[in-house]
Amino acid sequence: MNPLTKNLLQQLIKKGTAKNYLALFKHFHEADIAEQLGVLSSEERQLFFKKVNPEMSVDILEELDLDQQLDIISQFKTDIAAKFIEEMEPDDAADLLEELSETNETQAENIINALPEKEKSDIKTLLSYEEDSAGALMTSHYVSIPENLLISEALKDIKQQDIPESETSFYIFIVSKQKKLIGYTTLREIILSPKSNKVSSIRHEHNIYVDHHTDQEDVALLFQKYNMSVIPVVDEKKHILGVITVDDVVDVVVEEASEDIYKLSGTSTNDEKTLTSGSLFKPIIYRIPWLLITILGGLIASYIINNYSTKFTENLFPLALSLSFIPLLMGLGGNVGNQSSAIVVRGIATGSIKPQRALLMIGREIIIGLGIGLFISLFLFIINIKIYHYSIVFSSIVSGSLFINISVATLIGTSLPLLFSKLNIDPAIASAPFISTTLDVIGQLIYFAITLTIIHSFVA
Amino acid sequence: MNPLTKNLLQQLIKKGTAKNYLALFKHFHEADIAEQLGVLSSEERQLFFKKVNPEMSVDILEELDLDQQLDIISQFKTDIAAKFIEEMEPDDAADLLEELSETNETQAENIINALPEKEKSDIKTLLSYEEDSAGALMTSHYVSIPENLLISEALKDIKQQDIPESETSFYIFIVSKQKKLIGYTTLREIILSPKSNKVSSIRHEHNIYVDHHTDQEDVALLFQKYNMSVIPVVDEKKHILGVITVDDVVDVVVEEASEDIYKLSGTSTNDEKTLTSGSLFKPIIYRIPWLLITILGGLIASYIINNYSTKFTENLFPLALSLSFIPLLMGLGGNVGNQSSAIVVRGIATGSIKPQRALLMIGREIIIGLGIGLFISLFLFIINIKIYHYSIVFSSIVSGSLFINISVATLIGTSLPLLFSKLNIDPAIASAPFISTTLDVIGQLIYFAITLTIIHSFVA
Numbered sequence: 001m002n003p004l005t006k007n008l009l010q011q012l013i014k015k016g017t018a019k020n021y022l023a024l025f026k027h028f029h030e031a032d033i034a035e036q037l038g039v040l041s042s043e044e045r046q047l048f049f050k051k052v053n054p055e056m057s058v059d060i061l062e063e064l065d066l067d068q069q070l071d072i073i074s075q076f077k078t079d080i081a082a083k084f085i086e087e088m089e090p091d092d093a094a095d096l097l098e099e100l101s102e103t104n105e106t107q108a109e110n111i112i113n114a115l116p117e118k119e120k121s122d123i124k125t126l127l128s129y130e131e132d133s134a135g136a137l138m139t140s141h142y143v144s145i146p147e148n149l150l151i152s153e154a155l156k157d158i159k160q161q162d163i164p165e166s167e168t169s170f171y172i173f174i175v176s177k178q179k180k181l182i183g184y185t186t187l188r189e190i191i192l193s194p195k196s197n198k199v200s201s202i203r204h205e206h207n208i209y210v211d212h213h214t215d216q217e218d219v220a221l222l223f224q225k226y227n228m229s230v231i232p233v234v235d236e237k238k239h240i241l242g243v244i245t246v247d248d249v250v251d252v253v254v255e256e257a258s259e260d261i262y263k264l265s266g267t268s269t270n271d272e273k274t275l276t277s278g279s280l281f282k283p284i285i286y287r288i289p290w291l292l293i294t295i296l297g298g299l300i301a302s303y304i305i306n307n308y309s310t311k312f313t314e315n316l317f318p319l320a321l322s323l324s325f326i327p328l329l330m331g332l333g334g335n336v337g338n339q340s341s342a343i344v345v346r347g348i349a350t351g352s353i354k355p356q357r358a359l360l361m362i363g364r365e366i367i368i369g370l371g372i373g374l375f376i377s378l379f380l381f382i383i384n385i386k387i388y389h390y391s392i393v394f395s396s397i398v399s400g401s402l403f404i405n406i407s408v409a410t411l412i413g414t415s416l417p418l419l420f421s422k423l424n425i426d427p428a429i430a431s432a433p434f435i436s437t438t439l440d441v442i443g444q445l446i447y448f449a450i451t452l453t454i455i456h457s458f459v460a
Numbered sequence: 461m462n463p464l465t466k467n468l469l470q471q472l473i474k475k476g477t478a479k480n481y482l483a484l485f486k487h488f489h490e491a492d493i494a495e496q497l498g499v500l501s502s503e504e505r506q507l508f509f510k511k512v513n514p515e516m517s518v519d520i521l522e523e524l525d526l527d528q529q530l531d532i533i534s535q536f537k538t539d540i541a542a543k544f545i546e547e548m549e550p551d552d553a554a555d556l557l558e559e560l561s562e563t564n565e566t567q568a569e570n571i572i573n574a575l576p577e578k579e580k581s582d583i584k585t586l587l588s589y590e591e592d593s594a595g596a597l598m599t600s601h602y603v604s605i606p607e608n609l610l611i612s613e614a615l616k617d618i619k620q621q622d623i624p625e626s627e628t629s630f631y632i633f634i635v636s637k638q639k640k641l642i643g644y645t646t647l648r649e650i651i652l653s654p655k656s657n658k659v660s661s662i663r664h665e666h667n668i669y670v671d672h673h674t675d676q677e678d679v680a681l682l683f684q685k686y687n688m689s690v691i692p693v694v695d696e697k698k699h700i701l702g703v704i705t706v707d708d709v710v711d712v713v714v715e716e717a718s719e720d721i722y723k724l725s726g727t728s729t730n731d732e733k734t735l736t737s738g739s740l741f742k743p744i745i746y747r748i749p750w751l752l753i754t755i756l757g758g759l760i761a762s763y764i765i766n767n768y769s770t771k772f773t774e775n776l777f778p779l780a781l782s783l784s785f786i787p788l789l790m791g792l793g794g795n796v797g798n799q800s801s802a803i804v805v806r807g808i809a810t811g812s813i814k815p816q817r818a819l820l821m822i823g824r825e826i827i828i829g830l831g832i833g834l835f836i837s838l839f840l841f842i843i844n845i846k847i848y849h850y851s852i853v854f855s856s857i858v859s860g861s862l863f864i865n866i867s868v869a870t871l872i873g874t875s876l877p878l879l880f881s882k883l884n885i886d887p888a889i890a891s892a893p894f895i896s897t898t899l900d901v902i903g904q905l906i907y908f909a910i911t912l913t914i915i916h917s918f919v920a
Contacts, residue, residue: 029668031686159652167689169648170630187647188629192619208489224714226491227523227707229627229689246706247687253710254684257717258806264721265802265892266795276807280824284831287799291836294795298788299843305787309780320769323783327765327790327900328758334794335726335754335893339747342725346718347736364740371744376751383759432725432892433795440787 004028009036013048021052034063042068046075054080058087065273069096073111074104081107082114085123091139091248094126125241134219135212137252138233138242139164144173145199147182152195168245171230174203181232181240183207209234212241216252221351223249260349263428264342266290290433297437301444308448316455317394325398326444328380333405333443334436336372340365340413341430348417348427358418362411369410377403397454401447408446409439464488469496473508481512494523502528506535514540518547525733529556533571534564541567542574545583551599551708554586585701594679595672597712598693598702599624604633605659607642612655628705631690634663641692641700643667669694672701676712681811683709720809723888724802726750750893757897761904768908776915777854785858786904788840793865793903794896796832800825800873801890808877808887818878822871829870837863857914861907868906869899 004024012020024033037045037060045064049057049072061069061084073081073096085093101108112120122140129135141164145154154172163169172190174183183203193202209232210219222231229246258272267275268289274282305323312319344361347353353361377399384395413435417427464484472480484493497505497520505524509517509532521529521544533541533556545553561568572580582600589595601624605614614632623629632650634643643663653662669692670679682691689706727735728749734742765783772779804821807813813821837859844855873895877887 026665029686035685155651163648163652165646165648167627167630167646170627186625186627187651188623188625191615191647191651192623205486220710223707224710225495226489229705229707245689246710247683247689250680250684250706250710250713253713254717254810257714257721258810261717261721261724261802261806265724265799267799267803272807272810272812275803276812276821280827280831283828284835287796287828287832288835291792291795291832292839294791295788295836295840295843298785298791301787301791302781302784305784306780309778309784318769319780320766320783321762323780323786324762324765324769325758326783326786327761327904328755330787330790331754331758331761331893331897331900332751334896335751336747338892339725339727342721343727343735346721350714350718352733352736361736367740368743368747371740372747372751375744375748376755379752380755383755432798433791436794437791440791444787 004032004036006036006039009033009040009048010044013040013044013051016051021056025056030059031063034060038064038068042071046072049076054083054087058084062088062092066095066099070099070103073100074107078107078110078114081111085111086115086119089139090119090122090126090141090242091137094123094136097123098127129212132216133212134210134214134216134233134244135241137216137219137248138212138244139168140242141168142173142230142232142240142243143169143171144175144240147174147176147200147203149199150195151190151193151197151199151202154199155190155195158190166245168230168243171243173232173240173243174199175240179240180238181207181209181234184232207232209238209240210244211235217256217349219244220249220252220256224351256349260345260428263426264338264345264431266431266433290431294433294437297440300441304441304444304448308444308452311452313455316458317391321390321394322451326447329398329402329405329443329447330436330440332376332402333409333439334432336369336406337409337413337435337439338432340369340410341417341432341435344414344417345427345430348421353418355418355421358415358422361418362414365410365414366407369407372410373403373406376406393454393458397447397451401443401450404446404450405439405443408442409435412439412442464492464496466496466499469493469500469508470504473500473504473511476511481516485516490519491523494520498524498528502531506532509536514543514547518544522548522552526555526559530559530563533560534567538567538570538574542571545571546575546579549599550579550582550586550601550702551597554583554596557583558587589672592676593672594670594674594676594693594704595701597676597679597708598672598704599628600702601628602633602690602692602700602703603629603631604635604700607634607636607660607663609659610655611650611653611657611659611662614659615650615655618650626705628690628703631703633692633700633703634659635700639700640698641667641669641694644692667692669698669700670704671695677716677809679704680709680712680716684811716809720805720888723886724798724805724891726891726893750891754893754897757900760901764901764904764908768904768912771912773915776918777851781850781854782911786907789858789862789865789903789907790896790900792836792862793869793899794892796829796866797869797873797895797899798892800829800870801877801892801895804874804877805887805890808881813878815878815881818875818882821878822874825870825874826867829867832870833863833866836866853914853918857907857911861903861910864906864910865899865903868902872899872902 012024037048045068061072073084097108112123143158143161143163145157149157170187172185173181174185176182183205184207185202185204189202208226208228210222212233212235223246231244233241233244235241267287309319344353380402381395381399384390384398416430420429421427472484497508505528521532533544557568572583603618603621603623605617609617630647632645633641634645636642643665644667645662645664649662668686668688670682672693672695683706691704693701693704695701727747769779804813840862841855841859844850844858876890880889881887
């Protein structure tokens with residue numbers, strides 16, 4: 001089968017018959033159709049969705065980017081828009097309405113009010129959860145049965161429910177008379193067990209669940225720890241509210257990792273799309289703040305250097321030589337510090353570094369820093385003496401400062417993110433620009449203090 | 461229920477009865493038991509697994525770290541070790557045997573030979589796939605049925621298979637007479653459809669599958685694109701070999717993101733555990749290579765500065781002042797370059813930047829670089845004139861160099877990872893130490909060239 005091309009889709013939109021559309025849906029996966037639709041013009045996309053009824057095209061709509069979904073939904077009259085929302089997965093529908101209400105609150109409200117009662121209340125509940133919480137991540141589409149049934153009755157009960165088409169429905173949640181979550185079973189066990197057995201005989205008790213307030217990062221860690229594919233979300237009374245599926249968690253994990261990478265590199269947004277496409281103005285705005293910190297650091301460094309050069313006497317070696325090693329000292333301090341902070345920030349995110357064991361981690365990094373510092377500064381000492389034939393005094397000053405610099409860099413690179421994490425500040429704030437700017441200034445102060453002390457002791 | 465503590469587990473290992481063990485398994489999830497076992501001593505862990513039979517403890521074994529699994533398996537006699545391997549999920553068992561054969565090939569071979577025929581051939585097949593390929597990631601535990609059955613017959617067929625307990629078994633793969641994969645259906649549809657219908661009536665054709673050679677990163681992107689929870693793996697003839705489940709993909713995604721973060725910060729390993737725990741020697745070794753590049757860059761910078769100072773004449777401003785702006789120029793160039801490379805490296809990894817559209821991306825970043833450069837250098841110009849009262853000539857030299865520096869930094873930070881990606885080199889090699897060292901040297905050359913040209917034009 002040939003892959004779907006942009007041209008084919010444009011032809012279809014221009015002059016396709018209902019039959020052509022049916023063939024399209026039969027032959028191509030909705031994600032592939034959405035991918036090609038995504039690169040067409042806004043008008044072409046709108047036309048596409050006008051030509052097909054919501055039941056058929058909603059799967060494709062769900063695969064589009066949120067801003068493209070918004071663009072399509074907002075052009076429809078309330079009743080058709082509501083039809084789309086009704087057909088969407090509840091969590092995706094809530095995301096879209098959330099976005100819509102930011103640009104056009106009235107339209108969003110009208111659409112919600114045009115929904116059938118059950119969908120309206122589901123959506124309203126989903127919209128009430130905080131952003132990035134388990135509640136906002138979950139879908140209200142799942143299967144549950146009471147505990148006191150026979151398996152044959154359970155099967156009948158399940159068949160009457162609106163069973164999700166996805167593997168979410170593999171897990172059947174079991175609730176008590178008070179509607180409390182008391183366990184789960186699976187379609188597999190329902191099929192394999194004798195029909196006259198009780199549901200309680202195939203109930204699993206080891207039930208992993210999350211409160212709807214739980215942060216999505218913690219939800220992701222739970223999925224990883226327990227290798228779950230579905231986790232139920234409950235309220236304070238342990239009533240089941242919905243379920244989170246692992247494919248949503250993949251998105252969370254990817255998003256969080258991107259966020260850490262951008263922050264570590266000193267870019268103050270987590271929105272990949274803004275950085276890599278669309279407006280050229282926004283990426284500039286997102287990238288400038290940390291650069292201003294770098295300017296501040298650079299101006300302080302300039303002040304320190306000018307001050308240093310007035311105190312410097314050329315009795316042992318020239319000023320230019322002394323200053324010429326600043327890039328090396330700065331570069332190494334910054335790089336070692338950034339290595340440490342990247343390791344710690346990522347370790348906190350994946351759960352392999354526990355903030356409770358911060359002191360142990362800091363101790364560990366200090367030893368590693370001493371090791372790296374010793375190796376690197378000895379290496380430089382030998383080069384300075386053997387290759388450049390610099391004096392022992394000068395080479396010692398440079399290598400000594402480098403050793404202290406690298407040790408301080410690992411200490412700061414490790415402790416800052418751990419400290420931030422303890423203070424409930426995002427540890428990724430300890431970004432490369434922040435760490436390296438701090439270390440530049442500290443590193444120069446160390447280097448100059450050592451140099452001036454030694455020079456003046458020789459003068460005396 | 462109280463959480464499981466380390467002490468409780470130690471008590472159990474010391475003097476627990478069979479009944480105590482049963483209670484443990486009933487009350488706690490295997491991941492929680494494994495978590496506590498993980499912090500005990502190697503001897504305690506070994507004792508634990510000696511006291512329980514493999515059928516009961518294998519789920520816990522699977523949750524331990526690979527090196528801890530290895531430690532336990534390698535102490536058992538061949539027949540017991542083989543029992544554990546037989547009970548494990550085939551993909552986990554293959555990973556463990558792979559690891560074991562690196563330290564003790566004979567033992568690994570003995571264990572494989574002690575397995576029942578089917579498991580032996582399954583494991584041998586899994587072991588034959590390349591590392592990080594779809595074949596190595598998949599499990600051979602899945603359900604498939606022939607296409608020509610009635611639904612009632614299919615249900616009977618399925619019940620006779622060894623159905624995986626996980627949601628993998630929600631998807632039932634449909635194969636032709638020639639055993640080719642021709643689609644799938646779900647347990648949901650089998651339950652909901654009339655028993656006398658044919659399987660072909662509930663067969664889905666939009667079948668997403670991967671070849672067993674496919675790289676695990678590409679597999680992860682497919683899962684994200686199609687929101688799948690299970691993807692079948694096929695050979696050249698489209699015979700189904702196994703399935704990959706989305707929870708394995710979460711691990712891949714986390715691992716790949718960590719790898720990018722470490723590489724971007726200039727640490728040459730992807731193994732989080734090595735960096736954050738265990739031997740102190742290995743992390744030092746992994747972190748030193750890029751630092752040596754930084755030393756090289758620093759020495760080149762030192763050479764350039766010394767050379768510059770011999771050519772410098774103090775007719776317009778002092779040498780120390782000129783050199784004092786090196787940290788600012790270096791810092792900004794490095795940071796802007798690292799922002800660009802982080803954005804591009806991450807964008808390539810998540811698929812939001814297509815290497816085919818490299819030129820577009822480079823063009824985009826150049827414009828962003830010009831924007832950032834213009835803003836930052838004007839800002840610095842005003843500060844230098846208004847606050848520091850530096851001369852217009854000097855302030856222009858600094859801001860002009862800064863502008864060019866930042867533009868070059870975005871260009872290099874964007875193009876290097878894209879170039880590497882085109883050459884099939886890991887784009888994350890364009891790490892912070894590499895980018896900033898390169899930019900340091902280039903930045904100084906630009907700054908000094910501009911300064912010397914202007915100074916000498918005034919002298920003349």
